[in-house]
Amino acid sequence: MTSVTYRQAVARALADEMEADDSVLLFGEDVGAAGGVFKATEGLQERFGPRRVLDTPISEQAIVGCAIGAAARGLKPVIEIMFADFAGVCFDQIANELAKYRYMTNGQVSVGVTVRMANGAGGGFGAQHSQSVENWFLNIPGLKIVAPSTPADAYSLLREAIRDPNPVLYLEHKHLYNITGPLEGHDPATIGQAKLVRDGSDLTLVASQLMLHRALETAAVLAEQGISAEVIDPRTMVPFDLETVANSVVKTKRLLCVQECSFGGSWGATMIAALVGSRFEDFDAPPLIVGGDETPIPFAADLEAAWLPSPERILEAARLTMAY
Amino acid sequence: MTAHAAGPGRDAGELGLGYFEQMLRIRALEDEVQRMFTQGLVRGTTHLCQGQEAVAVGVCAALMQGDTMTCTYRGHGAVLAMGAQPDAVFGEIMGKAKGLCGGKGGSMHLTDVSIGAYGSFAVVGAHLPIAVGLAFASRYLEDDFVSVCFFGDGTTNIGAFHEAMNLASVWKTPTIFVCENNLYGEYSPYRSTTPIERLADRAASYRMPGVVVDGNDVFAVHATAQAAVERARSGLGPTLIEALTYRQVGHSRSDPAKYRPAGELEEWVARDPLVLLERQLLESGLDPSRLQQVQDAVTGEISDALERAKSWPEPDVETRFDNVLI
Numbered sequence: 001m002t003s004v005t006y007r008q009a010v011a012r013a014l015a016d017e018m019e020a021d022d023s024v025l026l027f028g029e030d031v032g033a034a035g036g037v038f039k040a041t042e043g044l045q046e047r048f049g050p051r052r053v054l055d056t057p058i059s060e061q062a063i064v065g066c067a068i069g070a071a072a073r074g075l076k077p078v079i080e081i082m083f084a085d086f087a088g089v090c091f092d093q094i095a096n097e098l099a100k101y102r103y104m105t106n107g108q109v110s111v112g113v114t115v116r117m118a119n120g121a122g123g124g125f126g127a128q129h130s131q132s133v134e135n136w137f138l139n140i141p142g143l144k145i146v147a148p149s150t151p152a153d154a155y156s157l158l159r160e161a162i163r164d165p166n167p168v169l170y171l172e173h174k175h176l177y178n179i180t181g182p183l184e185g186h187d188p189a190t191i192g193q194a195k196l197v198r199d200g201s202d203l204t205l206v207a208s209q210l211m212l213h214r215a216l217e218t219a220a221v222l223a224e225q226g227i228s229a230e231v232i233d234p235r236t237m238v239p240f241d242l243e244t245v246a247n248s249v250v251k252t253k254r255l256l257c258v259q260e261c262s263f264g265g266s267w268g269a270t271m272i273a274a275l276v277g278s279r280f281e282d283f284d285a286p287p288l289i290v291g292g293d294e295t296p297i298p299f300a301a302d303l304e305a306a307w308l309p310s311p312e313r314i315l316e317a318a319r320l321t322m323a324y
Numbered sequence: 325m326t327a328h329a330a331g332p333g334r335d336a337g338e339l340g341l342g343y344f345e346q347m348l349r350i351r352a353l354e355d356e357v358q359r360m361f362t363q364g365l366v367r368g369t370t371h372l373c374q375g376q377e378a379v380a381v382g383v384c385a386a387l388m389q390g391d392t393m394t395c396t397y398r399g400h401g402a403v404l405a406m407g408a409q410p411d412a413v414f415g416e417i418m419g420k421a422k423g424l425c426g427g428k429g430g431s432m433h434l435t436d437v438s439i440g441a442y443g444s445f446a447v448v449g450a451h452l453p454i455a456v457g458l459a460f461a462s463r464y465l466e467d468d469f470v471s472v473c474f475f476g477d478g479t480t481n482i483g484a485f486h487e488a489m490n491l492a493s494v495w496k497t498p499t500i501f502v503c504e505n506n507l508y509g510e511y512s513p514y515r516s517t518t519p520i521e522r523l524a525d526r527a528a529s530y531r532m533p534g535v536v537v538d539g540n541d542v543f544a545v546h547a548t549a550q551a552a553v554e555r556a557r558s559g560l561g562p563t564l565i566e567a568l569t570y571r572q573v574g575h576s577r578s579d580p581a582k583y584r585p586a587g588e589l590e591e592w593v594a595r596d597p598l599v600l601l602e603r604q605l606l607e608s609g610l611d612p613s614r615l616q617q618v619q620d621a622v623t624g625e626i627s628d629a630l631e632r633a634k635s636w637p638e639p640d641v642e643t644r645f646d647n648v649l650i
Contacts, residue, residue: 025464051464057494062453062487069457069471072442073392075464077457092484096447097454105435105443106426107647141648165650 007177009151010040010116013158014078018048021076024162027054028063028080028116037082038118038177060086064093067113068101076112076162083125084117084133084171091136098167099142112165114158119147120173120210121260121308127296130304132209132260134171134237138267145237146191147171149212151181153195153235156188164191173209194241196248200230203318204248206271207258208234211309215258218314227322237267245271246279253284254321258309259291266291285324290317340605343385343542345618347377347598350401352626353410354573357400357417357431361577366418370431371398375540375572378597379504380405382545383472383565386553390467392442392458394451395474397432398504398571399444402474406441408434410626414633421639428647449479452488452501459497459556470498470556472549478509480523489564493530498556500549501564504539506571511583524566532562539567540597543604572596 004012017024026044028036032055035042045053056063060081067077081087087094094115101111121130134145144166148154154172161168168191189195197212198219207215212233219229230248234240249255255275257268272287290309298304354372361370373380376398384393384405395402400413408424416423417431424436432446442458445451455473462469479485480503492499503523507513515521527534533555537548545567552563570592574581581589593599602615 054495057487057490059487059491061484062456062491065450065453065484065488066457066460066491069442069454069459070461070464071457072454073458073461073465075461092447092450093453097445097450101443102650103647104425104429104433105437105647106428107650108425108435108437109442110650144649 002183003180004151004183005177006151006154006179007038007040009155009183010158010172011042011044012183013155014041014044015047017159017162018044018052023074024076024078025052025054026078026080027056027066029056029058029082031055031080036080038172038174040172040177041080060090061093064090064098064115068093068098068111071111071113072101072109078114078116078162081115081117083129084119085128085131087117087133087136094137094143094169095140099140103142110165111167113167114161114170115167116170116172118172118174119260120175121292121297121304122175122210124299124301124304126299130297132171134169135261135266137169138237138265138270142167143238144168144191145171146235147208147237148189148235149173149176149209149233151179152184153189155183157191157235160191175210189235192236192239192241194232194234194236194244196230196244197233198229198231200228200252202228202252203230203254203256203321204245204252205229205231205256205258205318206234206245206268207231209260211258211260214309214311214314217311218318221311221315222318227318229318234267240267240271242271242274246275246282249275249279249282253282255283255287256317256321257287257289258314259289260308262292262294263289264294285321288317288321290314337608337610340543340601340608341610341614341618343381344598344601344605344615345622346381346405347542347601348619348622349410349626350377350380350404351598352622353404353413354400356626356630358573368430369576369578370417371576372573373398373401373571375592375596376504376506376569377401378542378545378601379502379539379567379569380474382542383474383500383502383549385546386549387440387470387472390440390469392440392469392471393473394442394455394458394471395444396448396451396476397444397446398476399434399474400431403434403436403441403444406436407439408436408441410629411632412436414630415636418633419638420633420636421643422636426643427639449475449482449484452479452484453491456488456492456497456499459492459499460495462498463495468557470500470553472500472502474502474504476509477503477505477507477514477518477523479503480526481518489526489530489532489562492562493532496559496561499562500552500556501562502549503564503566504569505566506569508571508575510575511579522566524564527564532564534564534566536566536568539569540595540600542597542601
């Protein structure tokens with residue numbers, strides 16, 4: 001199978017869903033004529049025309065609200081919020097309208113909107129263009145949250161998100177756009193199902209997006225040292241596949257979460273609280289999190305690199321867990 | 325782009341009697357809801373629209389089946405004007421299982437999609453972009469349906485209003501923005517929070533028509549709405565209507581509205597939309613007994629609806645898990 005970039009996988013998923021279903025359409029800032037700020041929608045307007053691929057004003061509230069209204073009438077809009085940080089501009093539309101419209105009307109309306117946005121630090125974009133925002137929405141029932149780490153998952157999960165009759169926040173990672181891989185895995189990703197990326201027996205590493213790739217690097221280093229780390233990619237933050245992680249911990253007795261965000265209110269902290277509450281006896285060591293510092297994300301290269309969990313920091317935490 | 329739309333004045337008779345019945349139904353229901361809250365029979369809060377009935381009725385009368393309507397937490401009138409059943413409205417306000425939303429929504433979220441009432445939204449301005457989306461779907465699907473949204477004067481100062489107006493105009497969506505200027509945004513007179521007198525002037529920034537209408541004259545409201553609806557259906561895009569009206573009650577159940585200047589309420593009560601319509605109907609030669617018949621029928625209907633809704637069961641607590649996701 002041919003190898004594609006993560007960026008191409010996103011574009012391919014959009015194109016394939018648009019090809020399959022006329023009710024799928026795409027709009028957002030610069031997604032049409034410009035092909036997207038991250039070039040993930042390149043060629044789509046040329047192929048599907050301006051009726052189905054539309055450029056919008058810089059109006060995030062209008063973008064999300066318009067998608068909600070269109071979905072209420074049966075369309076399947078995919079919208080782009082560009083940098084995920086801009087979700088702050090339309091937080092009400094996502095948190096109070098998109099997530100609650102179905103519930104407040106007792107199911108009279110379904111809101112099959114896919115909200116694409118780009119997570120990710122590491123590129124020198126500063127505090128307002130670098131955040132991973134899944135945690136902002138963890139505490140809002142009514143949303144699904146997806147965060148693919150590979151081209152194959154980006155493709156499968158986006159197609160599934162578009163078909164899902166529920167609102168799905170689909171988080172891309174801007175420092176993964178250029179990674180390559182096969183378009184579809186043997187076992188296509190599905191929303192709500194984690195993936196066992198690397199088998200191991202001594203320690204479970206759970207990590208997503210850029211951090212997954214760093215966790216895999218760490219696992220390779222640990223293997224050289226005789227420590228067998230299992231690596232799991234949750235792929236979906238809501239609904240979270242706790243079972244896959246729990247099954248791994250039964251085997252390894254040790255858990256380390258690596259996340260590109262600070263600790264408070266994070267998916268990693270939530271996962272650990274749930275596992276400690278229900279599977280306390282399975283642990284031989286306290287589960288740990290390696291995450292971003294409790295600060296906004298700084299700009300300067302050294303500062304930003306230090307903010308992000310580095311392979312060295314992950315390794316150090318892994319050793320701490322193993323030594324317990 | 326500001327113009328005063330004149331009501332037809334003489335167009336009364338059966339049509340007017342129909343408006344009278346609808347407006348009276350809203351008034352009777354709101355009066356009843358006010359009583360229920362005063363007596364502590366219902367929980368939470370409520371936002372009533374006595375004095376503004378002509379706006380909802382006049383606008384919704386210009387719609388056809390398939391058109392959509394969204395409104396605010398002060399939305400009982402608009403939802404009734406679309407044709408919602410009063411018992412299901414009472415039921416929802418009381419949180420009953422057979423209420424419009426099964427008790428999940430309450431007074432501020434009345435919704436009945438089966439009649440085009442796509443929701444009452446309780447964050448100021450939030451439904452305006454959604455109304456643009458409902459209208460956008462008409463353009464995308466190439467049908468003729470328009471999307472009407474009601475909102476208050478206070479909404480014209482929130483960002484979502486401007487984003488929605490701009491996008492609606494750029495994409496020429498068949499959206500009718502109906503601003504019910506009832507003089508107060510919550511407890512503050514709009515003149516203390518807004519630098520312009522005529523809110524319809526906002527439309528000029530978005531290159532759409534901005535029309536001012538006497539919101540207490542149901543014929544004038546209807547004629548204005550009809551023109552905007554026709555414009556939208558023919559693909560010419562959105563209109564902003566500013567309906568001048570008055571909230572005869574406080575902002576919500578806990579507001580006695582002591583901030584009103586002396587005499588203001590009396591002045592507006594003298595121009596009560598029901599009083600105006602009754603006068604118009606009688607002047608057009610309608611037999612007063614017809615009005616009385618409608619009055620009696622509506623009073624009975626609302627009282628029966630309330631009793632029926634009161635008798636309904638509370639929702640099963642397990643239903644709270646339903647409809648979070650599909």
